[in-house]
Amino acid sequence: MVAMEPQDQDAPGFYTPVGTRRKFFQWVTEAAAGLIGLSLTIPLVGYVISPALKRRDKPWVEIGGMDELAAGEPKQLDYVATIRDGYWEAKTHKAVWAVKQSDGQVTVFSPMCTHLGCGYHWDTMDRRFKCPCHGSVYDVSGRVLAGPAPRHLDALPFKIEQGRLLVMYKEFKSGFTEQIEL
Numbered sequence: 001m002v003a004m005e006p007q008d009q010d011a012p013g014f015y016t017p018v019g020t021r022r023k024f025f026q027w028v029t030e031a032a033a034g035l036i037g038l039s040l041t042i043p044l045v046g047y048v049i050s051p052a053l054k055r056r057d058k059p060w061v062e063i064g065g066m067d068e069l070a071a072g073e074p075k076q077l078d079y080v081a082t083i084r085d086g087y088w089e090a091k092t093h094k095a096v097w098a099v100k101q102s103d104g105q106v107t108v109f110s111p112m113c114t115h116l117g118c119g120y121h122w123d124t125m126d127r128r129f130k131c132p133c134h135g136s137v138y139d140v141s142g143r144v145l146a147g148p149a150p151r152h153l154d155a156l157p158f159k160i161e162q163g164r165l166l167v168m169y170k171e172f173k174s175g176f177t178e179q180i181e182l
Ligand code: FES
Pocket: 113, 114, 115, 116, 117, 118, 131, 132, 133, 134, 135, 136, 147, 148, 149
């Protein structure tokens, strides 16, 4: 009887197929489990953090009826706005100035003076918008007539639907000659 020499497992070309296959299937199983976990985690993380990454919503808000505006007479329109910023939501009172010009064109102005952001009012006697803080004066079309205001009143986007006036409220940096949205 011929004695069997133990095989040298380090010899070139020698490998154990059973051990290698087991490792391969283990690796495939782990990789599949990882992929499944990842595919579940990414949408979940996106769902959780996406509201926090969203910019503040600027929805259209109804502020009044067109029949409330008399030609050439600016009117302050008050409304309650819902502001959403990520998970945070609040209701706030806002006011804008709307003017139906004598030619029927409508303009809606931000309520903030472009100098340092004070609220201004319409002087019915002088027919001017006047800011009480530092004396800026604007005409009915929002043009600066006097004072330190660096630019005209900021006009806001608006639309008219079935006789109702809707505005998209925006705020701009005060004190600059150009309009920079916040
Ligand atoms: S904030 Fe209106 S003039 Fe200064």
